[in-house]
Amino acid sequence: MAWLRPCWPRCAALRWRPGGAAWAPQLGKAPGVAPRGPWLPHGGRGLRTASPGLGEVPLTSERYRVRRLPFSRLSPQDVAFFQCLLPGRALTEPAALEPCNVDWLRSVRGSSTLLLKPQTTAEVSQVLRYCSERNLAVNPQGGNTGLVGGSVPVFDEIILSTVLMNRIISFDTVSGILVCQAGCILERLNEYLEQQGFIMPLDLGAKGSCHIGGNVATNAGGLRLLRYGSLRGTVLGLEVVLADGTVLDCLASLRKDNTGYDLKQLFIGSEGTLGVITAVSILCPQKPKAVNLAFLGCQNFSQVLETFTTCRAMLGEILSAYEFMDEKCMELVEKHLKLSCPVRDSHFYVLIETSGSNSTHDEEKLNSFLEQAMTSGLVTDGTVATDDKKIKMLWSLRERITEALTHDGCVYKYDISLPVGKLYDLVTDMRARLGQSAKNVVGYGHLGDGNLHLNITAESYSHSLLDAIEPFVYEWTARYNGSISAEHGLGFKKKQFIQYSKPSEAIFLMQRFKAMLDPKGILNPYKTLPSSS
Template sequence: MSSRSEAITCEFCIALQVRVLYCITGASSLVLKPKTTDDVSRIMAHCDKRHLAVVPQGGNTGLVGGSVPVFDEVVLSTALMNKILDLDEISGVVTCQAGCILETLDDHVAERGLAMPLDLGAKASCHIGGNVSTSAGGLRLIRYGSLHGSVLGLEAVLASGEVLDCMSGMRKDNTGYDLKQLLIGSEGTLGVVTKVAILCPSRPAAVNVALLACNSFADVLKTLQKGKAMLSEILSAFELIDSASMMAVEKYLHLRNPLSSGEFYCLIETSGSHAGHDEEKLTAFLDSVMEEGSVCDGTVAQGITQQKDLWALRERVAEALLREGYTYKYDVSLPTRHFYDIVVDMRRHLAGAAVLGCYGYGHVGDGNVHLNVTTRQYDADVGHRIEPYVFEWVRGRHGSISAEHGLGFKKRDFIHYSKAASAVAWMKRFKTLMDPNGILNPYKTLPE
């Protein structure tokens, strides 16, 4: 097989990027499925010696082409590296291979009264190695924080085949540089994650889910602020669904919205160890926001079935929009006060274009908005009107152009909208140091 890591012309890069900007597809002549770290080490040493480019691939659930081969790279799948190696019930640390499916891990630790600190809509298929490599955020980041805090240990294979052992189960370890942090979120460009040790919190004994309706985004912000203050330690999720997204879920998926009206809907989850205590706090919070008028309607789920029904209204928005037509998806992070402004401004910016709808939903509790635009079919004019306008808009509010899906291939050339030139230059130096032949997930994350 010839090398795929050689430099390509700028013209060809531009042509390829236009082809896959909104619809990432790829092909490879070879897919390898190692079972052990040693297998990965031997594969990488072989490929590095022959300058064969390699794309690490987990559950392939990303949205920016990070795990897709661009020029017939060798695909290195972690699908068979799916062993749970250890679970320390006292410390709450689970150690596993990178190919373990997130939902499988959660089911396993649940048997010991623990929970994975990460929860995603794609949990039934995404791999923990991919989650770590993209520093996935998810639905409960407001409660458990990011993977930069939850991942205590990590093992990875570098481009040369050398195994970087940063495995540890310690919450406190102040010995030298914390090298694992460099690999978390590196999207497989610095090393192939093979093992992880993750700190799991106790599984909540009491869970409550409420859906609240607000008439304005200002009311949403008041409700969020009040929720953080009054629910504090039991607040595990605070999600937003705008009225357009809610109508799409009702229209295309035939799900039922239990509330009569609202411009915005807040899905709130609390989780704790004492049902009576949590219900008392939730009731006091609901009474307060209803009395002050920031919430105009609301309902609290009665039982697990209703909880799942309410969560479906939020988790299945993306699915509903795919039923409407072609979807342009943007995962950005903004100061909370600007969370919905981007949707309002994008609607104004796209006025007159062949757009079916512009939608905003997501993790308002941590500032991560999912901006979606739909058309009947892919429309190049709409695509070019959105980009780079959306990234310029985010930069103007000091946000991030990628909140939880990484940069991959689609966003790599826009990294300067979120990172200073000096920071990007140092990223390139790290890349050159750790992967001098440029074989690990080329054409991703960093611009040419």
């Protein structure tokens, strides 16, 4: 397969993109081919679109030369049907559609002319039944905060938004089980739960706008996974509308249920390609009464790993985050954002958070661990925070790395899962491989989850640099049975890289599931799976 590369404008025009996935256009002929390379906002050489003005996002279909699949075109009769079904909630105004046609990274853009805002599951069912009969493609959309181009149309797919499906259905303070509609915003749910002494089992940077239905549809990871596990364990039930309008009610609120196959799991992480999630039942943990944070310096990655095993043993059940970053990350945060690190002269930095039910106990545990880590030489310097202000300051050193990177030039971003012992070897190998051709090669991420954020910066975009990175990074990841998408999903941008993390038998089976559940392929087309043809 030949790759054609665009000639990007200088990276100075790059906008800030937290955790954005790597991409660049692939000018293939197959429908739904996906891009690769660094995230850059505008089209260039080899693209059919003229280079647009700043802020205007090229159409995905043109930038990537995607071939439209043979869905029906929306007719006036269709629009009339939907306006009758959803009075005042079937919108065709460009101003209403614009923010739903573009992803929040401003990296992909569709050309949908109809935005539907159902309020009930029955309405979603009627919409999909009609679309299925008419062969109209549909793009389910939650908060539109996805990072891989999965949440906006590629062509003229009808946008089916869950924005008005924001009702909390029930919360049981004994079991901690919340049942709500799919369009509830994560942060609102968390606020609601906090009033009752609980929290959501997941937390994300996008929490202020992402929908719980979208979180589940993308199997979102985030900051609390180390402590509370993945959505595969905490989501207890789902209500899903299938492509033909069938309502699948698996909205159980039970911790245990072994009656048949667990169908809901297939929809968790399916990115809207198998069904539209309309309601969620989720198990919520107690709100912790105490939070402590330690920020430490280690001299090598072996010490980072040993510090992890030591703190996990000594902090045990109160450990809630173990993040790491290398010295290059710290340099960039200090240089570009003028943040000040209270821990000096270390090759690696570690952020450890505890959450528990007793502040005295938690502090004692943390102090014992720190004494052990310091006296054994694992850690050379460190600081501890218990008050909110200092906790936030220390978290910002870790959380704002992505932002600092965007000030460093053109960024090539990768979100990789690896066996934890191999996590930093990829950074070291990449640094050795690229030598002077890269400006900086940095590694940071959720070490406790085996999730590495590998970022490479350069003064400007370069074909040869991209060639040096890809497919090397994917091959390296595959060699150690890693995942080329730890938590962002595949969406539009990464779907053709799936074979680096999944064997052909698995991909084939996924395609069969897709064909069975959505035989016309109307649900979120051009996403998640490579074309089966």
